[in-house]
Amino acid sequence: xxxxxxxxxxxxxxxHTCSELTEVHQGESVTLxxxxxxxxxxxxxxxxxxxxxxxxxxxxxxxxxxxxxxxETLGSEDIIQIEGDVVLRSQETFNPHLATGAIxxxxxxxxxxxxxxxxxxxxxxxxxxxxxxxxxxxxLDLRREAIHKNILxxxxxxxxxxxxxxxxxxxxxxxxxxxxxxxEGARDFLVPSRLNPGKFYALPQAPQQFKQLLMVAGFDxxxxxxxxxxxxDARADRSPGEFYQLDLExxxxxxxxxFAACEPVLQGVFEEFSGGKTVxxxxxxxxxxxxxxxxxxxDKPDLRNPLIxxxxxxxxxxxxxxxxxxxxxxxxVVRAITVPGASAQPRSFFDKMGAWAQEIGMPGLGYIVREAxxxxxxxxxxxDEAALQDLYQQAGTQGRDxxxxxxxxxxxxTTKNAGLTRTKLALTLDLIKADRFELCWITDFPMYEKDxxxxxxxxxxxxxxxxxxxxxALLTQPPLDIKAxxxxxxxxxxELSSGALRNHEPETLYTAFEIAGYSxxxxxxxxxxxxxxxxxxxxxxxxxxxxxxxxxxLLANEPNIREVIAFPFNQQAQDLMMKAPSEVxxxxxxxxxxxxxxxxxxx
Numbered sequence: 001x002x003x004x005x006x007x008x009x010x011x012x013x014x015x016h017t018c019s020e021l022t023e024v025h026q027g028e029s030v031t032l033x034x035x036x037x038x039x040x041x042x043x044x045x046x047x048x049x050x051x052x053x054x055x056x057x058x059x060x061x062x063x064x065x066x067x068x069x070x071x072e073t074l075g076s077e078d079i080i081q082i083e084g085d086v087v088l089r090s091q092e093t094f095n096p097h098l099a100t101g102a103i104x105x106x107x108x109x110x111x112x113x114x115x116x117x118x119x120x121x122x123x124x125x126x127x128x129x130x131x132x133x134x135x136x137x138x139x140l141d142l143r144r145e146a147i148h149k150n151i152l153x154x155x156x157x158x159x160x161x162x163x164x165x166x167x168x169x170x171x172x173x174x175x176x177x178x179x180x181x182x183x184e185g186a187r188d189f190l191v192p193s194r195l196n197p198g199k200f201y202a203l204p205q206a207p208q209q210f211k212q213l214l215m216v217a218g219f220d221x222x223x224x225x226x227x228x229x230x231x232x233d234a235r236a237d238r239s240p241g242e243f244y245q246l247d248l249e250x251x252x253x254x255x256x257x258x259f260a261a262c263e264p265v266l267q268g269v270f271e272e273f274s275g276g277k278t279v280x281x282x283x284x285x286x287x288x289x290x291x292x293x294x295x296x297x298x299d300k301p302d303l304r305n306p307l308i309x310x311x312x313x314x315x316x317x318x319x320x321x322x323x324x325x326x327x328x329x330x331x332x333v334v335r336a337i338t339v340p341g342a343s344a345q346p347r348s349f350f351d352k353m354g355a356w357a358q359e360i361g362m363p364g365l366g367y368i369v370r371e372a373x374x375x376x377x378x379x380x381x382x383x384d385e386a387a388l389q390d391l392y393q394q395a396g397t398q399g400r401d402x403x404x405x406x407x408x409x410x411x412x413x414t415t416k417n418a419g420l421t422r423t424k425l426a427l428t429l430d431l432i433k434a435d436r437f438e439l440c441w442i443t444d445f446p447m448y449e450k451d452x453x454x455x456x457x458x459x460x461x462x463x464x465x466x467x468x469x470x471x472x473a474l475l476t477q478p479p480l481d482i483k484a485x486x487x488x489x490x491x492x493x494x495e496l497s498s499g500a501l502r503n504h505e506p507e508t509l510y511t512a513f514e515i516a517g518y519s520x521x522x523x524x525x526x527x528x529x530x531x532x533x534x535x536x537x538x539x540x541x542x543x544x545x546x547x548x549x550x551x552x553x554l555l556a557n558e559p560n561i562r563e564v565i566a567f568p569f570n571q572q573a574q575d576l577m578m579k580a581p582s583e584v585x586x587x588x589x590x591x592x593x594x595x596x597x598x599x600x601x602x603x
Contacts, residue, residue: 009054013081019055019099025086032057032105033081033113035143036074037124046071049124050082050105053148058095058104059084067110077116077123077143083109131562136576138567150564153273154552158225160272161246161548164265170223170248175210177203177227182526187231189241197593203229206545208464209530211249212502215541216533221261223248225548231573237494237550239561240573245497249543255485255501258542259283259441266489266496266546270437273555278436284489285440292442297335297419299445302493303438305426308396309418312336312405315391321382324366324407332409335418336395339425342402343369349428350377353404356424362417366405370397379405423493437491437554444468445486448479448515459516461486464509465500466542471508479515489546491554499544506534 009017015031034052046061048071059082061071074080084107095101120136121129123143134141141147166172181188181202188202204210206228214222226247234240246265250258263282270279285303292299295308313334316324324334342349350367357365368377368391375388383391397403406421408414426432447467449460457479465484467473473482485501503509509531513523524531552564562568569575589596 017054018050018052018057021057021086021100021103021105023088023102025103026088028086029083030086030105031081031083032059034079035116035123036076036078036080039071039074039076041072048074048080048082050080055099057100058089058098059107060104061107061110065107065110067107070112071107071110074112075116076119077140078112079114079116081111081113082107132570132576135562135568135570138577142566147563150552150556150558151566153556154548154564154566157269157273157552157555158548160269161265162225164268165223165246165248168221168261168265170221171219172224173214173219173222174224175204175207175214175226179204179210180526180529182209189229189231192592192594194591194593205230206245207247208462209527211247211543212464212504212530212538212541213533215249215251215502216536216538220251221248222250222543226545234569234571234573236560237553239549239565239568240571241569244548245545246548247543247545249541251539251541253501253540253542255443255487255542258499258501258544259286259487262489262497262499262544262546266439269551270439270491270555274437275555280437280439286443287440288444289442289446289483290444293415294335297415297417297422298493299442299488300490300493300495301440301442302423302426302432303440304433304436304492305422306431306433307337307339307422307426309335309337309422310395312391312394315383315387315394316407319382319387321379324405327407327409330409331411332407333411333414334405334407335414336391336403336405337418337422337425338395338397338401338403339429340398340401342429343371343400345402345429350402353421353425353428357417357421360417360420362406365421366407367402368405369402370399372399377402439489439491439496442488442490443486444483445488446480447482447484447486447512450480457516462498462500463513463516464502466503467508467512471505471511474508474511474515485542487544489544491551494550494554495547496550497544497546499542501540501542504534504538504540506531509534 014033018032018034021030032050034050037049037051037056040047044063046068048059048061049056050059061068082105084105086103087106089102089104119140120133121127123140142151162172178191178201181190181200186205188205191201191203193199193201207224207226211222224247226245227242228245229242232238232240250261263284267279267282287301289299292301294311297309311333313328316334317328319325328334354365366379368375368380370392380388391397391403395403404421404425406414406418408417445461447460447465448457450456451458461484465486468483468485469477487499488495489497503512510520510523514520549561549565553561556564558564567575567577574580
């Protein structure tokens, strides 16, 4: 039997969908079902736009129809079944915006399958109603064309990812949802165990340990479309509670091997669904972490933005501009951003940029404008000609450019503010090339960082990563100097994925955790399953996990990740439709051996 190549849409309720009838069906008797998208009553004629999952078909009721009177009572979103004949529309009424715009159905018979209550917001048009209302009635929100298309796109993207991974020889394996709590960088969602009083499962922040164990078990290439659960705050590009990722792991590989496996999958999917936008061609650009922080002010750089940040601290170290000179002498830095052609901007542009800088907590935004034969601006008078030429060379400034300055005694704060300023300048001047997807790797992350509050050494990324230099580096180098085989995939300023070569050597793993403050007994307690496995021979392995939600968000051109998730939480991690989280009964608590502690009343 030949494989099914087209969707099976004929059922006992319908002969066709609301998207497939065209001129070739003229004269056929058909049966359609769907929702009343719009109704237009012209007195002698009633027009109903009938909508199903696939599209819209116009249906016409004439007074002679037995169901004309019933059709007059139809409301928005009523579900009906109609029987009728396919007829051609006149040239004047042809609708080029519909796949079925050349025909309409002359209705002979209609049956109401379900009546709809008054709607909380319109389905057949864009609405400005609150997100709270949309999420409360998400099943209605999903009927709207834009978000319906987003969920279809999501399904298509996942199917494409799955095909591409299987074509590369990856094996799809599901890993547990109930597992043990482990320190992976975010709060766990805990699940009490009824059969083991006082003990808890955790929902996996990622299938990290399981996918590594699969490599130890001898499965060469693994992937899954994996649900991940993290108790963290919402952002525009992060859903609180849960998200999905293309989780993958490979054995006997170097960092280059992992990049070579991931790049064609990502490039292919982005090209397939880009809508004609330019997509980075593999091999993707590789940018070391330190370079990214200097040049772009972020480890998630938007490469569509052409502006580059440069370090000009030495220019101001002994300059007459004491504010910057003192910053440098105290260990701070001065960063510069050259904006080509910005000398043509009016004074109001520079004033507005300065006001914006103050709004985000900077003292202001100094600048110099380089004309063909002169330098102007508030800071120009503080630099002699030799210093100006040195500045222009370091900042890549040409004639008729403007160069902006960001400085602070804290290099971390300067880097952040420079990155924000780079983005603000590009948005204000419309410099971001919106017609492309720019993908890159950020590599060579520091293995450790210092906690800003306590000063303690902690992992800066994935704790299971292999340090560059292995055990010898851990034993001989200052922790903050050690780099890891860790990498991120970034697209248009959005982090799609984190990944790493794994620390598969027990002694190296113990030592790495010891530097971060974990004793051997703590490591044994938290990661006993993985450590025991490693002691029986673990292959060198590594992987990454591009985020599905963020990929779809980019390809759907949606600024908010909730627009590409069928049933998302709101920003308070609540499901307004199902009313979760919710209270449970005392009986349920007893079965789980849990007693709630009442919070103190506020006075």
